[in-house]
Amino acid sequence: MTTTLISTAPPRRAAAAAWLVAIVAGVSASADPGVGAADERAAWRIDPARTHIGFVVDAVGFPRTQGEFRVFDGRLSIDFDRPAASRVAFTVRADSIEVGSSSFDDTLRGSNFLDAQRFPDIHFESTRVEKRDASTIDLTGDLTLLGVTRPLMVEVEVKRLGGARLAFVARARIDRLAYGMNSGFPIISRDVELTVSSEALAG
Numbered sequence: 001m002t003t004t005l006i007s008t009a010p011p012r013r014a015a016a017a018a019w020l021v022a023i024v025a026g027v028s029a030s031a032d033p034g035v036g037a038a039d040e041r042a043a044w045r046i047d048p049a050r051t052h053i054g055f056v057v058d059a060v061g062f063p064r065t066q067g068e069f070r071v072f073d074g075r076l077s078i079d080f081d082r083p084a085a086s087r088v089a090f091t092v093r094a095d096s097i098e099v100g101s102s103s104f105d106d107t108l109r110g111s112n113f114l115d116a117q118r119f120p121d122i123h124f125e126s127t128r129v130e131k132r133d134a135s136t137i138d139l140t141g142d143l144t145l146l147g148v149t150r151p152l153m154v155e156v157e158v159k160r161l162g163g164a165r166l167a168f169v170a171r172a173r174i175d176r177l178a179y180g181m182n183s184g185f186p187i188i189s190r191d192v193e194l195t196v197s198s199e200a201l202a203g
Contacts (some may be wrong), residue, residue, distance in 0.1 A: 051198040058189040067099035067108075069122075082126075088126035088139065094119060112183040119146050127151075133161065147178040161199070170196040 006030040013198035054068040072094035095109050126141035137156040142149050154172040161167050176193040177185060 022129065026107045047199045047201060052064045053194075053196045055195070057191075059184070060101075062185050062187075064098055065104075067097055069093070069096050070097035070098060081161075082132050083129050086126070086129045088124070088129070089143065090124050092122040092124075094122055113181060115146060143174065145174070145176075146181060148179040150175075150178050164201055168196075168198060168200075 052068065053070075053072070054066060057065045059065065069092045073091045090120055094114040096103055097108050097116075099108065099112065108114055110120070114122075121144075123144040124141050127137055128138075128140040130138045130140075132138050135158050137158070139154040139156055141154070142150055144151040152172055152174065154170050156170045159167045172194045174194060175190055176182075176192055177190045
């Protein structure tokens with residue numbers, strides 16, 4: 001059975017995570033012996049209050065920078081019977097970055113970093129979806145940042161919380177130098193640790 005989920009505008013965080021929850025729902029349903037075909041067919045909705053899409057960057061001699069992207073758009077075509085046939089695509093608005101300081105936000109949106117005026121979108125599109133084990137998915141795709149496209153691996157961990165609720169955490173490490181974002185290196189780390197955490201409800 002194939003399900004297509006499309007999000008065309010915010011709610012800010014729920015739209016971003018919608019593509020991911022449908023994949024983790026399929027994996028968790030197949031991994032839990034108490035979950036049958038009816039659960040695999042169920043629709044899942046993100047709980048915005050329990051969704052966070054953030055990043056961390058280290059720097060020598062400075063505090064670790066933590067922030068988030070707040071505006072996303074996602075699209076998913078998921079085949080629960082054949083996970084490898086599933087497809088994921090999502091877009092992040094570069095100017096939606098927030099790190100808790102309006103002046104630093106503006107710096108990160110500027111030409112030295114995200115260059116959001118020239119490159120307003122950060123885009124990911126899957127090329128392969130693989131179930132590693134009962135609770136982990138390996139999602140491979142192409143990430144386009146600053147007009148440069150490179151492969152990216154995303155690890156997704158899934159946990160059933162009981163009843164019709166799922167929790168998941170997706171993690172990826174982005175080498176910003178590979179996309180031409182060289183400002184501040186080597187003082188500012190080349191690696192950006194990206195984490196998406198959320199919960200979802202069936203129905």
